[in-house]
Amino acid sequence: MSAAPLIRLNDIHKSLGGKEILRGISLDVARGEVLCVIGPSGSGKSTLIRCINFLEIPDRGTIEFDGCVVRPDQPLDAHRARVGMVFQRFNLFPHLSVLDNITLAPTRVLGLESGRATKRARELLDRVGLSDREASWPGELSGGQQQRVAIARALAMEPQAMLFDEVTSALDPELVGEVLAVMKGLAREGMTMLVVTHQMKFAKEVGHRVVFLEGGRVAEEGRPAEILEAPKTERLREFLGHFA
Amino acid sequence: MELNPYFEFIPSALANTALLTVSALSVGVALGLVVGLARIGPVGWLRAGAAVYVEVIRAVPLFVQILYLYYGVGYLIRKIYVPSPFVSATVAFGICYAAYIAEIFRAGFQSLDRGQAEAARALGMTRRQAMRHVLLPQAFRNILPALGNEGVALLKDTSLASVVAISELTQVGGALTNKLYKPFEVWTIIALCYLALTLPLSWAVRKLEARLRVRGAAHPA
Ligand SMILES: Nc1ncnc2c1ncn2[C@@H]1O[C@H](COP(=O)(O)OP(=O)(O)OP(=O)(O)O)[C@@H](O)[C@H]1O
Ligand SMILES: [Mg+2]
Numbered sequence: 419m420s421a422a423p424l425i426r427l428n429d430i431h432k433s434l435g436g437k438e439i440l441r442g443i444s445l446d447v448a449r450g451e452v453l454c455v456i457g458p459s460g461s462g463k464s465t466l467i468r469c470i471n472f473l474e475i476p477d478r479g480t481i482e483f484d485g486c487v488v489r490p491d492q493p494l495d496a497h498r499a500r501v502g503m504v505f506q507r508f509n510l511f512p513h514l515s516v517l518d519n520i521t522l523a524p525t526r527v528l529g530l531e532s533g534r535a536t537k538r539a540r541e542l543l544d545r546v547g548l549s550d551r552e553a554s555w556p557g558e559l560s561g562g563q564q565q566r567v568a569i570a571r572a573l574a575m576e577p578q579a580m581l582f583d584e585v586t587s588a589l590d591p592e593l594v595g596e597v598l599a600v601m602k603g604l605a606r607e608g609m610t611m612l613v614v615t616h617q618m619k620f621a622k623e624v625g626h627r628v629v630f631l632e633g634g635r636v637a638e639e640g641r642p643a644e645i646l647e648a649p650k651t652e653r654l655r656e657f658l659g660h661f662a
Numbered sequence: 663m664e665l666n667p668y669f670e671f672i673p674s675a676l677a678n679t680a681l682l683t684v685s686a687l688s689v690g691v692a693l694g695l696v697v698g699l700a701r702i703g704p705v706g707w708l709r710a711g712a713a714v715y716v717e718v719i720r721a722v723p724l725f726v727q728i729l730y731l732y733y734g735v736g737y738l739i740r741k742i743y744v745p746s747p748f749v750s751a752t753v754a755f756g757i758c759y760a761a762y763i764a765e766i767f768r769a770g771f772q773s774l775d776r777g778q779a780e781a782a783r784a785l786g787m788t789r790r791q792a793m794r795h796v797l798l799p800q801a802f803r804n805i806l807p808a809l810g811n812e813g814v815a816l817l818k819d820t821s822l823a824s825v826v827a828i829s830e831l832t833q834v835g836g837a838l839t840n841k842l843y844k845p846f847e848v849w850t851i852i853a854l855c856y857l858a859l860t861l862p863l864s865w866a867v868r869k870l871e872a873r874l875r876v877r878g879a880a881h882p883a
Contacts, residue, residue, distance in 0.1 A: 473780055499786025509781035513799050522795060523785035568781075575785060 422485050424449045424610050430479035432465055439465045441634035450608040454621040457631030463614040467581045471501045499527050502572030502580040506587050508564040510556035517552040520571045542570035546600050562593030569600055579610040618661045622646055630654050675834035683817045689756025694763025701768050719761035725822050728754045732826045747826040759816055766808045770801035810867030814860050831855050
């Protein structure tokens, strides 16, 4: 089988605003693996995920993708194009229709011909259950619908991995399920996923592995059942207590 | 009988005022975008240069800038190139308005949600692609009313071009006064001509503003 991990972080350090947020993170994500990242607010979850597609440039340490070290002094666009990212606040382009949101990057970045980009976008909209909304504006959609469009937009680049940063945290509770269902489907198809989440049920059901981040370090790591049901550290026990 | 000179000169004066406004505004918006982008861009010396440009231009009267370019710079480069008054005035207005429009663009870009640029970059777009397809259309939409107001102000300011003998409304007003010895009638007509241009324009800007506000509510950025 594919022994080499798709993503490998070696001793990543990152400071923001004079404060060291990531303090030496080493982590492998295997191909097809769903890795869930949990941890208290401010523990560096977003910073970690943003380092992987270099929205934040690590101060120290290396990131390997598909066996090669990604060099931050080289153009990063090609790297970013093969890693999809979904944000907590959707960040759809409000001046473009749903369809154009999805086709923009494939046509401009990949040079996909517009007819094929449209076809791909329609397939993806169908997959996230929004076939009837391709002509809508983002502002006309519910939060759950916007987030599903955002997932389709990222998938349209046919990425090798997907990063999710608390993608259901800005949603009304009744809209969370429709987004998680799409992510579950992706996981089932073997997408490599790094998921920052507070949805412990999702982590348990869908995740292959869970990482507990605390103070910019990996404090615990293991299979979801171990981490979520038999936490070893007091800190994780306390953290999980908030979700009981 | 007495009306003939008016019909002879006013329409072309109106057209010249409008033409000067449109061409100077085009220069101002294009140059203003470049300066505005330099002002918020990643290159240090461009940022500094753009800031100096904005400060200096805004600190010198427009009237002096027009004279400076036509007589001053015109004299300096007379052996290489002799610009027409129209070209000279267009450039002078463009340079001046670009300083104000650059600040409008800057504010427009800075008011955009940071997540927009991040989403674009995360999809693999270059800085340039993100700017062109994601940030600029949104910023432009947001600042359209402000640009419209600059257009109205510029239209009025074109009266200063009379000093370099462009046959726009104000210059023609002076010429007709000398010809007809009817200053009150002549200047009333000239003022009405300006009103006929500026009032519909400001009205359109306000309409646009209201419409963008409604649409902005429907499509939160
Ligand atoms: N640009 C910045 N400048 C200064 N500090 C920052 C910046 N971005 C983030 N931080 C700080 O870094 C710390 C970690 O941020 P990060 O967003 O990675 O945490 P998180 O685990 O994702 O938290 P949350 O669960 O609240 O999203 C926080 O204390 C935050 O205030
Ligand atoms: Mg976060």
